[in-house]
Amino acid sequence: MKVDMRLQGKRLVYRFEDWLAAVRRIDRTQIVIIIGLTLLSAFMLLPLVYLFNHAFKPLHELLLFPPTFIVNEPTMQNFTDLMALTQTTFIPVSRYIFNSVIVTVLATAGMVFTGSLCAYPLSKHKFPGGNWFFGAIMVSLLFATEVISIPRYVVVQSLGIMNTYLGHVLPMIALPVGVFLLKQFMDQVPNELLEAAKIDGASEVKIFLRIVLPLVTPAMATITIIAFQTAWGNAETSTLFMQDDAMKTLPFYMGTLTSNLANSVARQGAAAAGALIMFLPSLIIFLIYQRKFIATMAHSGIK
Amino acid sequence: MAKILFNHVYKRYGKYKEVAVNDFNLQVEDGEFLVFVGPSGCGKSTTLRMLAGLEDISGGEIYIGDTVVNDFSPKDRDISMVFQNYALYPNLSVYENIAFGLRLRKLPKHEIDLSVKRAARVLEIENFLERKPRELSGGQRQRVALGRAIVRKPQAFLYDEPLSNLDARLRVQMRSEIISLHKKMGVTSIYVTHDQVEAMTMGDRVVVMNKGVILQVDTPERLYNRPNNIFVANFIGNPPMNFIPGKLQEGSGGLEFHTNRFALLLTKQHAGQLRKQNLIDKTVILGIRPEHISFEENEIGGNPQSLISGVLEFGEFVGSDRYYHLKIGMESLLIARAHPKYHFNDGMKVTAAIDMEKALFYHKETENLLTD
C-alpha cells in the first residue's frame, strides 16, 4: 500500500512536469489563440451564469429592467414557490420529476442499446439489403417530428400503451442519429480485431461487448448525451399520449407554468427555478461524459 | 498439434466468381513449418483465411487432424493467428490481450496467470504487461501478438505477413525468434510472406503460389537448385536467374545450345534427357544462376564451348560479392556473380564461363523444367 502511494505521488509529479513542459512549448500564436478562445468561452458561459442567478432572484429583482446578471439578494423563495404552486393542483411537482427521471433513464438506455445493436451488424456484417436498410434509417432523419406524430399516435394507441411509461419510451427509442454516428465509428474498427477475437474464441456477443463497444466509447458517450437531452426535454409524448396528468413529465409541466395560466407574472420565479432544475441534469451528464468526447482510442493499437 | 490437409480447395469471390484459389492440394505435416510465398494477390492470405475459418470455402475440404473443418467456426478449429498489423485489442492491457483467449475458455485464474507470465517471459515482454498496445513499439507489439498466439497451445499457428511492418534489422531478429519458438513448441505452422528471403530462411518446405495455383512445394534447397518452372526460378533468388532463349542443335561434340551470338555444349546427361523429349531443333530457354557464371581463369581455360563473351554494362558491389551485368547481345543483361577481388571496369570486354552442369532447361511455351 505504502509503495503504491509513493508510486501514485511520483506519477503526479511526472504529470505535472509533463504539463510544465507543454506550457513551456507554447509559442506566441498559441498564446493569442488561447486568449481568444478563453474570451469566447467566457462569453458562451454568460447564459449559464444568468440561468443560475435568475433562479435565486427574489421577484422584484426578476422583473427589474434592465435585467441584472448577478443576483443581489439570493433566496430559495422560487423553489418553495414551485413546490407550493403545484399543491394547489392535484399533481405535486415531485410526481412530474419522478416521471421524467424514469422516462429519461429508460429512454436513454433504450436509445443507446438499440442504437448500438443496430449499428453493429450494419457496419460489420454484410447481409443482403444492408445498405438499403441503412439508407432507410438515414431517410428517417429527414422527417420533422410533426410529420410523424399522427402515425405515431395511431401506433401508440393500437398498442394500447397510452398513459404508460412505455408510451413515453417506445416512440423515442429509435435514434437514427445515434445509429449513424455509431456505424461511422464502428466502420473505423479494423476487421482484423474482430477476426483476432473470433480466433481467440469469442462469440458475437463477446466481440460486441468486449471489443467493439469499448472502442466506440466516444460515440457511445456522444449519443448518451444526445439521447439524454432528447428524452429529458421531451414534452411531446406527454402532450399526445398521456391524458392522465399523473403520467406527464416535467418538460410538459414547465410549458404550462408560464403559458397556460392567467397569472403568469407571479409564476416568473417558479419558472426560473424550474428552468434551473430542467437544466442541471443535462449539465451533469455532459460533465461526466465530456472526457470521453476527447478520448479517441479506436486506432491506437493498430499501426 | 496436427496434420493439415487441403483437398482440392477452391475459393471464388464475388458476383463473377473470380477464382482466387484454384484446386489447392497440400498436406502439411505434423510439426512442420511451412511457408506460402508468392507475389501480391496470388491467394496466400485467402488460403490461410479459409484454413482459419475467416473465409468460406467455395469447394473442396480442409482437414485439421482427421476432421473436416469446412463448417467449423474459427473458435472451434483450435488454431491461432498472427496478423500483419498485429490486431491487438487497443482497449486492453498487454496482459489482458494475451489472456483474452484463455479467459474466454474459462480457465481458472491462477492457470491463466501462469500461462500469460510464461509466454511473456519467453517473448521478453514481462515489463510491458500493464501497458496498453499503443504504448509499445512495433516490435514489442508483434511480440505481444505472438504471445497471444502461443499461450493457447493450439493445433496450428497461422502467420499472415507478421513481420512486414518492421524495419529490416528487427525483421531478421524476429525471424530467428519465431523459428526458435517453433523449434521449442513444435506446433504445425503456416507462414505467409511475399518475401522470398524470409520464405527460404524460415521454411522447412516452401509453397510457391501464383494466381491462385501452387507452382511448387519443396525444401528451400530444391526450390533454389531445381525450380520446376520459370516463374519459380525467377521468383526465388536475388539477383534472379538468367534466362537465355536458344535452339538445340546437334554439333560435332554433342548437343549444343545455339543463340545468334554463341553456342554452348550441353552435358551428356542433359543432352540425353532433351533428345528423349524430341526437342532437337526446337527453341528452349536456358536458365543459369549468377553464381554459376564465373570469370575464373582456369575455368575459362577449361572448356571453350562454355564461354560467353560480352561487354560489361555495370558492376554492383554488395560486400561479399560483386555482381556484373553483361551485355551479350540479348534483350536482357546477363548477371554474373564474382568474388570482389575481380574488379572490371565498365565497358570492358570480358569472357564469362557458364557451368553447364548447373544449367536448367525450360520449355518455351509451358515454361516447365525439361531437365533434372
Ligand SMILES: Nc1ncnc2c1ncn2[C@@H]1O[C@H](COP(=O)(O)OP(=O)(O)OP(=O)(O)O)[C@@H](O)[C@H]1O
Ligand atoms: N473479399 C474479397 N472480395 C473479392 N476479391 C477478393 C477478396 N479478398 C481477396 N480477393 C482477391 O483474391 C485474390 C487473392 O487475394 P489475397 O488477399 O489472398 O492475396 P495475397 O496473396 O494475400 O496478397 P498480398 O501479398 O498482397 O497480401 C486477389 O486477386 C484479390 O483481389
Ligand SMILES: [Mg+2]
Ligand atoms: Mg495477404
